[in-house]
Amino acid sequence: MKFVLRGHEPRWLAPVAVLVAVLVTLALTAVPIRLAGAAPLAAYERYLVTPLTSTHGLHEVLLTATPLLFTGIAVAIAFRAGYWNIGAEGQFLLGAIGTTWVGTTFTDLPAPVALPLGFLAGAAGGLLWAVVPAWLKRRAGIDEVVTTLLLNPVALLVVQGLLNGPWRNSSSGFTDSDRLGSGFDLPALIPDSRVHWGFGVAVVVIVVTGVVLARTATGVRIKAAGQAPRAAEFSGVDVGRLQWRCALVSGAIAGLGGASQVMGVQHQLTAGISDGYGYTGVIVATLGGLSAIGVVxxxxxxxxxxxxxxxxxxxxxxxxxxxxxFSALLLLAVLSAMSWRRYRLQWRPRPRSGGSR
Amino acid sequence: MSINLLALIGAMLTIATPLVWAGIGELITERSGVLNLSIEGTMYLGAFIGFLAAARSGSPWVGLLAAVVSGVVAGALMAFFVVTLGLNQHVSGLGLTLLLIAICEFTFRLLYAGDRPTLDDKFTVLFRGTEVLAQHWLTYVGFLVLAPVTWWVLRSTGLGMRLHAVGESFEAADVAGISVTATRYVALMVGSALMAIGGAFLTLAVLGSFTLDIVSGRGWVCIALVIFARWRVWPAVLGALIFAGMDALQLQLAITSAFDAVPGELMLALPYLAVIAALAIGGRTVRYPGSYLKAYRRA
Known part of the structure; x- marks a missing residue:
């Protein structure tokens, strides 16, 4: 019995692989649930089904998914172009910083001016944090995995430095920033819920990205640059420039996520503004197959x-x-299952005909 | 402004210890061509499992042993993903980090539900009463045994040569009869065990308890150190000392509040920025291991 490479991959294989991965993930999470003294089936129902059965639950799901939509699509754009941006976490934080800066400086702005300005500042913050690794990659061919990754802890230190120093809350003295001007409060998207307009912005960004990736020449070029950079280069695509642009767009979108979280949820900068959203964005993008609909x-x-x-x-x-x-297990299980797709089991090795291979 | 230099050096050596253990662990795995982003999670696992076993058995030695075993398991898991299955190294490493941290936090909450347990018995420092030499034995072993032995093994033994061959060119290594799979598995398992010891040092020696932010980015510091050192042992140790020195200085300045002009966060951010600057200045001349980030498949 051995594994051999498949020549042809049947259509049912990918869905089956994902299904197997989901079942494996559920089986593995049953262990900690049992250890906690609960029944796995009851727990599955609670954490998969219950939130979807009430209006309040559905609203909370949309609210919780909002930052992941931003970081997920940000990572997906970069990964598609073959640029391994692991730095969405830092870009998200810088976005939050940018928005907080305008929100606490220009406190009297009315909402129609303040909200676009807030998002713009967030995008600028994320972009700023993405520029250095992207430029180093473009100009000197320096591997972006390490540089984007290492800027994440730096971004967190910048947030902590600001909150311990100049941005310490002026009334309470806590290590949270002052509240943003009221013009910067994102209105509710769904009345009487916590779902804010950040979700709407995320959807717009994702739809635009999806159309560009799937329906335009640019989308085709990005895909080519990611999957077969040499072939793309040979057919006239400037892979370096394309990756540079995708890296910047990716950073800007991650920054929008930070802006949305500050203006929609916290209304101030806190050290815990990102609950690892940038890292989870890598899971979202990878599991979503780097496509817009998958990310959603x-x-x-x-x-x-x-x-x-x-x-x-x-x-x-x-x-x-x-x-x-669950989400980390699902990522590893799906990736593992998908890697088996390329192989098939051969029960009886064919008799060898002379050569060693 | 008075800075107690001896106390500073003492604190520097203690702070550098987990970085030396985990950094050398990362260096070994990267020498085989695997960027191991599960380091942050593996250190966390070592810290937690070490604490848990020590708390249950009453002995920090049992804790350390358990941490080593947990590190070997984490390394084998990482190897299964990136060597056997050939998955993308950074995505699986990051995924494993998130998974390991989630498992540890889950178990910690389950067992201790909010209170802050401490160990009855933790490692004590040797040469108590002196300012510089009052260190844990793991510090002495890290600097005086682990670093020179790793340096010697990588440089002068068949094992080191095999690691080098696989890291630089796995096709050539394979042709020469070296098993790429076995070499990378061993490198990841040994390296991850060292990372787990680095994590366990924090709970078993320094703190004597476990907190949810125990590792707080030290794994990422190690990644920075290894690349800063261009995959060489002594520069990595030096880098760990420089980083730890700045951390110690920052802590002492915060206590004496001699001056507030330099925020401590800036000093903590310096090692990361230094690595990026070094990469920028070194540019194309930074020689990554030849088979970095690549999975081996026979053609």
Whole structure:
């Protein structure tokens, strides 16, 4: 029995692989659920189904998915072009800083001016954080994985430095920034819910990205640059320039995510403004197959699980980290299952005909 | 402004210890051509499992042993993903980090539900009463045994040569009869065990307890150090000392509040910025291992 490369991949294989991965993930998460003294089936229902059965639950899912939509599509754009941007976390934080800066400086602006300015400042912050690694990659061919990754802790230190120093809350003295001007509060997208217009902006960004990636020549070039850079270069695509642009767009979108979280949820800068959204964005983009629709589905799924996991922790006393465990397991299981697709099991090795291979 | 230089050096050596252990671990795995982004999670795992085993058994030695075993398991898992399955190294490493941290936090919440447990018995410092030499034995072993032995093994033994061959050109290594798979598995398992020791040092020696922010980015510091050192042992140790020195200085300045002009965060950010600057200045001349980030498949 051995594995051999497949020549042809049947159509049913990818969905089956994903299904197997989901089942494996559910089976593996049953272990910690049991350890916590709960019944796995009841817990699955709570963290997958319950949030979707009430209006309030659905709203919370949309709210939780919002930052993941931004970071997920940001990472997806870069990965598609073959630019491994691991720095969405830092770009998200810089976006939050940019928005907080305009929001606490120009406190009297009315909403029609303030909101676009807030988003613009967020995008600029994210872009700024993406420029250095992208430029080093373009000018000197320096590997972007390490540079984008290392700027994440630097961004967090910048946030902490600002909150410990110049941006310390002027009335309470806590390490949170002052509140943004009221013009910077994103209005509710759905009345009487916490779902804010950041979700709407995320959807617009994703639809535009999806159309560009799937329906335009630029989209084709990006895909070519990512999958076969040499062939793309040979057929006249400037891969370096394309990756540079995708890297900047990716950073700007991650920055928009930070802006949305500040103006829509926290209304101030806090050290915990990003709950690892940039890192989770890598999961969202990868599981979503680097496509716009995939990013939406996975972000909603992870939002659902995250809201459900809160619920499970309250009702069944299973710690809420179950959600994070589930999403990381799902990522590794799906990637593993997909890698088997290229192989098939050969039960009886063919008799060798002379040569060693 | 008075800075106690001896106390500063003492603190520097303690702070550098986990970076030396985990950094050398990362260096070994990267020498085989695998960028191991699961380092942050593996250090966290070592810190947690070490603490848990020590708390249950009452002995920090049992804790350390358990941490080593957990590191070997994490390394084998990483190897399964990137060597056996040939998955993308950075995505699986990041995924494993997120998974390991989630598992540890889950278990910690489950077992201790919010309170802050401490160990009855943790490692004590040797030469108590002196300012510089009052260090844990893991510090002495890290600097005086681990670093020179790793340097010697990588440089002068068949094992080191094999690692080098696989890291630089796995096709050539394979043709020469070296198993790429076995070499990378061993490198990842040994390297991850060292990372776990680095994490366990924090709980078993320094803190004597476990907190959710125990590792707080030290794994990423190690990645920076290894590349800054261009995959060489002594520059990595030196880098760890420089980083730790700045951290120690920052802590002492914060206590004496001699001057507030330089925020501590800036000093903590310097090692990351230094690596990026070094890469920028070195540019194309930075020689990554030849098979960096690549999975090996026989054609």
């Amino acid at each position: 589905l996975v972000a909603l799924l992870l939002g659902d699980i995250s809201v459900g996991a809160q619920n499970v922790s309250l009702v069944l006393q299973v710690p809420a980290q179950l959600g994070a465990m």
